[in-house]
Amino acid sequence: MYDNYQRNIDYFRISITDRCNLRCRYCMPEGIPLIPMEQILRYEEILSVCTEAVSLGIRKYKITGGEPLVRIGCADLIRRIKQIPGVEQVTMTTNGVLLSEHLDALVHAEIDGINISLDTLDPARYQSITGFSKLDRVMTAIEEAVDYGLNVKVNCVLQKGINEEDWPELLELARDLPLHVRFIELMPIGEGKKQEGVSNNELFSVISDRYPGIHRDYRIHGNGPAIYYKIPGFRGSLGLISAIHGKFCDSCNRIRMTSTGDLKSCLCYDKGINIREAVRNNDREQIREILKKTICGKPRMHHFEEIKEITEHKKMVQIGG
Numbered sequence: 001m002y003d004n005y006q007r008n009i010d011y012f013r014i015s016i017t018d019r020c021n022l023r024c025r026y027c028m029p030e031g032i033p034l035i036p037m038e039q040i041l042r043y044e045e046i047l048s049v050c051t052e053a054v055s056l057g058i059r060k061y062k063i064t065g066g067e068p069l070v071r072i073g074c075a076d077l078i079r080r081i082k083q084i085p086g087v088e089q090v091t092m093t094t095n096g097v098l099l100s101e102h103l104d105a106l107v108h109a110e111i112d113g114i115n116i117s118l119d120t121l122d123p124a125r126y127q128s129i130t131g132f133s134k135l136d137r138v139m140t141a142i143e144e145a146v147d148y149g150l151n152v153k154v155n156c157v158l159q160k161g162i163n164e165e166d167w168p169e170l171l172e173l174a175r176d177l178p179l180h181v182r183f184i185e186l187m188p189i190g191e192g193k194k195q196e197g198v199s200n201n202e203l204f205s206v207i208s209d210r211y212p213g214i215h216r217d218y219r220i221h222g223n224g225p226a227i228y229y230k231i232p233g234f235r236g237s238l239g240l241i242s243a244i245h246g247k248f249c250d251s252c253n254r255i256r257m258t259s260t261g262d263l264k265s266c267l268c269y270d271k272g273i274n275i276r277e278a279v280r281n282n283d284r285e286q287i288r289e290i291l292k293k294t295i296c297g298k299p300r301m302h303h304f305e306e307i308k309e310i311t312e313h314k315k316m317v318q319i320g321g
Helices: 043-055 074-082 099-108 123-130 135-147 167-171 190-194 200-210 276-280 284-296
Strands: 011-015 060-064 089-094 113-117 152-156 180-184 215-217 227-230 237-241 254-257 262-264
Touching: 011 043, 043 074, 043 276, 043 284, 060 074, 074 089, 074 099, 099 113, 099 135, 113 135, 123 135, 135 152, 152 167, 167 180, 167 200, 200 237, 254 284, 262 284, 276 284
Parallel strands: 011 060, 011 254, 060 089, 089 113, 113 152, 152 180, 180 237
Antiparallel strands: 215 227, 227 237, 254 262
16 A cells, blocks of 8 residues: 555554563663553454555564563564465564574474574673673574574664774674664654664774775665665675664655554554554454555654654654554
């Protein structure tokens, strides 16, 4: 289905929980109250929304959280979404801590790809950023996921004064492993407003100095706005997602749903429609109408570069990454 600006909306990011087993400050700092479980959509309800979304042409799905693997049955939900006629792709974003123990089930569910959030390879800094010493588990999971032949992307958010110098070690993961290392500019949402991110323009400049043979990779690696590059001698690739310094709103193809059923067409704004009542009333027509209204109400662009224009005040974990 096309929105009012003739963008084909075919990608749906679905948060299945606000729980997480890490405490990254820009996403889920300590002290955030958890949502009561009765307000969170059940799996059958999520499947109902997906079924109606497919009828509108939305055929690609990303399962997020919180941390989706802390919710029992995540892999089975992915399997069931994959089985909906018309669904072309289901992927997931995870912090990787629980990934090893769920890989068999995810592969059996025929997951199409896994994004792993990882902001440093320094154990002490990892503990400082996340609140836990789990880096070894994440690194093991990355290698195992690659060994399974999965499409693996490592997502990194650089913050000035925290991990801005860690990009070389992170990027070097793509030298020996066939995966994509992607640097995502910090979005000024929730605690992200209090931190200063690193411009991907600045980052690419220093990367180009270190790797003079770097060149654009025009192959399609996913559904999102990342611009990819190949570095001579690397098995994997570099990706840059530049929401602030490389605005990609003209090609934005997604809507989002929080774990409580709030539909969002843009992370910048608090405007949204809750679909939970329609789902629990099993009102298929109303579900479709809410989805259509969300798509048609998608704004032309965000204004993350102007803090006063941002009306979304929830933490990222409450929205879904």
